[in-house]
Amino acid sequence: MKPIKIAILSLTHGHTRKYYQTLRDSPKLDWVAACGENRNVIDLFERSVSGVPCYDNEEEMFRKHPDIEAVVLASANSEHKRQTEMCTKRGIHVLSMKIPTFDPKEYDEMIRLVDQSGIVFQIELEMHYNPVIYRIRKLVESNTIGRIYAFQATNITLSPVWAFPWQGVPELSYGKRIPISSGDSRFRGGALCDHPHIFDMLRWLTKSDFDFVHAEAGPNIRTDIEVEDVILVAGKMKNGTTFLLDPSWSRLEERLTVPGAGWEIFPKRMEVNITLHGEKGVLSADCFGPNVYHNGVPNDRYTVQYTYFDEWIGMIDEFVDCIRCKKQPKINLHWHRQNIDAMNACYESVATKKSVFL
Amino acid sequence: MNSDKSDLQEYFRNLAKKYTVTVPKTWRLNFYTGTENNFCSVWGMSGVVQEQEFVPFFPWRYERRFFELKQIVETKTIENVVLCRFSHIADGSVINLQSILYREFDLLEWITNTKIISCFFSVYENRFANVLVRLSDGSIASVEAGTTLPSGQKTLDRHELIARRGVTSDRVVDTHIPQYSVYLFDKTGVQTYTDTDAELFGLEIDETNIVRAAFDFAKQPESKRQEIIVSFLEQNRHLVTLTKQALSSETQQ
Structure with a gap:
């Protein structure tokens, strides 16, 4: 070819x-x-x-x-x-x-x-090309855990705003400057916008679409950025599966302008963990690992060193x-539309303090 | 739970004798090990009966990892908690969903020294609850509670508090299930042990907590005991109300 x-x-x-x-x-x-x-x-x-x-x-x-x-x-x-x-x-x-x-x-x-x-x-x-996701999907499709009752996923990272400033600018990240709720000085465009993967994986693995979402934004860990950095989402899929998603920037970082060694303050800079609860069992997965660890250069801090990311090959x-x-x-525009709608619904839920049906 | 009630009573009596603590004859000390049909007792619970109302001692507060998490928050080893992530998945053979939520909500409030002011529940048929919580200091929390583990599996739980300065957790970084102090690999498979109390050696962690909670109560002067009973009764009613909300509707605030 x-x-x-x-x-x-x-x-x-x-x-x-x-x-x-x-x-x-x-x-x-x-x-x-x-x-x-x-x-x-x-x-x-x-x-x-x-x-x-x-x-x-x-x-x-x-x-x-x-x-x-x-x-x-x-x-x-x-x-x-x-x-x-x-x-x-x-x-x-x-x-x-x-x-x-x-x-x-x-x-x-x-x-x-x-x-x-x-x-x-x-x-x-x-994530669609991640080998752990391949395994989860295979186990789910072979009915290993049966009908899925509940789903949890984290997509938690450090904040990239110091290295990639547009991610902290509401107009560039979200597209508009919209307060996350009345009287709140923060705007849409933060951690939630950075982490669509778990919304996508939820649909992909349950083979169902969103029924409703309910979201809560916590106080920011970083008080000097304009966008949200702590947010939790719960809700249900149309097939009844209950879910909980954590797409927060809940791992602190050194404010490097070019990412590199020593970026993380918490030892692990990124995590995507997924748990599925079914009628026949529970499947718990860490999508990145096994890893190695060191406490060397540059900060002498205990640090999780990731091993290999091959998602981009697939x-x-x-x-x-x-082509x-x-x-x-x-993963085309049509498929991804509902993920984006669900993320927008999360912002609406934060603003209205109510569940939002899709 | 491996022990029966008389074992726990015996451990308790030995402690009381060793430290010359006198248990007043005017109150009845109850030990439950999971068989009584009492909502609060399904955990294994110690408490007293006061005017025919059972007063639980919230024995999980005596588990060393939770005590240390609370200390880390109280001594400001981590500062300004903004997010808590609690998870507790059991096999459901003894403990039901409401009991799990009861314990986790109590731990959440006790460790953070806050009160829950709102909850959003997404529940699947009394088997699983995903809960979003708003606490009185403005921070938020997630509580995953379920009885979805196959029968006989050890409970999986995790408690993590994320602050503006620092993170604390009862799980090791880069792991997603509990670790144990001792692993025995033999021809029958793998046996695990986590012993945390030399003075009560032989008891499981939950049993140790029960005895420690009862002993701590017994050590208090009479005037303090009454104060504790009032506050524990109030907390019990508060938790029962919250957990009933979770199960009264598939989804509600």
Whole structure:
């Protein structure tokens, strides 16, 4: 199969660095260009990657590389609609970061543009390609625990706002400046916006859709950011499964502008744990591990060192297969719409202090 | 629970004798081990009967890990708790969902020294409750309570408090099930042991808590005992009200 000629845009998303390796390593890709949103990210890119030209203007990049077939939108959420429109006009396939947009009208317009253009639009919900998730799904589908009564999941991390400032700016993360509730000085756009994976996994593993959600925002751990960092969500699926989700930024971090060793204050910087309770048993899983541990450089703190993340391999394999074989990715705009609706409903629940039915 | 009530009475009497604590004859000390049809007693409970009303001693408060979590909060080893994450999953053979919620709500309030001011319950057929809690200091908590473990499985629980400065938990970082002090691997499989009280060696943790709670009560001067009874009765009524809410509706605030 002929490698896909691919570029990466903006370079401002937290997952950008992951693509430095992914785009380089995949035999199914030919990485031809990059485009940075500002001098800072371009400098970072040029210190990390050699042999791939990096532009500061998207038009110039496309003009000089008319053979680009696909792009990774490694940008703030607020950029996704504009960049999608640009790509649909050019017939360029898109691998988008996890939040296409929180605005329902914009979302519908993105669906229309993508469907009309016929491009492949895949959303980076990488948990679908995680081997632990493969195992959970296999166990659930083989009826090992029977009918699922209850589901809990954590997607808890440190806050990325110091390294990726747009995630702390309501207009860039959520798309608008909306207070999380009346009289609260914080705005939508924080931890909840960063963690759609558990909403997605809940639907994926229970094979059901959201009936209602109920959310509570706690006091912020970080009192000097504008967006929420502690939030809990409970509710039910249409099949009756009760759920509890924790998408908080509840692990403190050193305020590094470039992520690296010593970023975490709590030993473990990120966790996705999933528990399913069924009529025949309980399935409890930690999606990242086994890990190793050290208390060395730079802070002499006990630290969880992750071992290997290979989600991007399966994701790129699917993306390329969808482009070359003209297939719809499983994580497409239509599938993801209800996850986004549920997350918006969580914000509405926080604001109204009531359950919100979908 | 391995012991019967007479064992626990014996452990209690030995402690009382050793420390020359006199148990007044005017009150009856009750030990339950999980067989009585009393809502508060299904845990294994010690308490007194006061004017025909059972006064539970909330023996889990004597479990060392919970005592230490409370100390960590009270001494401000962690500062400004904003989020608590509690989970308790049992096999349901002895303990029902309401009893689990009773214990976890009491622990939540006792460790954080707050009161629950609102709860949102998402319940599945009295088997599982996912609960969102708002506490009186504005912080929030999640409580996962269930009886979904297969019969004979050891209880899985976890208690984590996340603060603006620091996190405390009774579980090891990067694990999601309890660890034990001793593992014995032999031809029958794996045996585990966690012994926490040399003076009461031989009792399970829950049994140790029962005896310790009763002994602590017995040690108090008479004037203090009455004060404790009043506060424990009030807490009992509060917890019974909260836990009944959980089960009265599939979902409610």
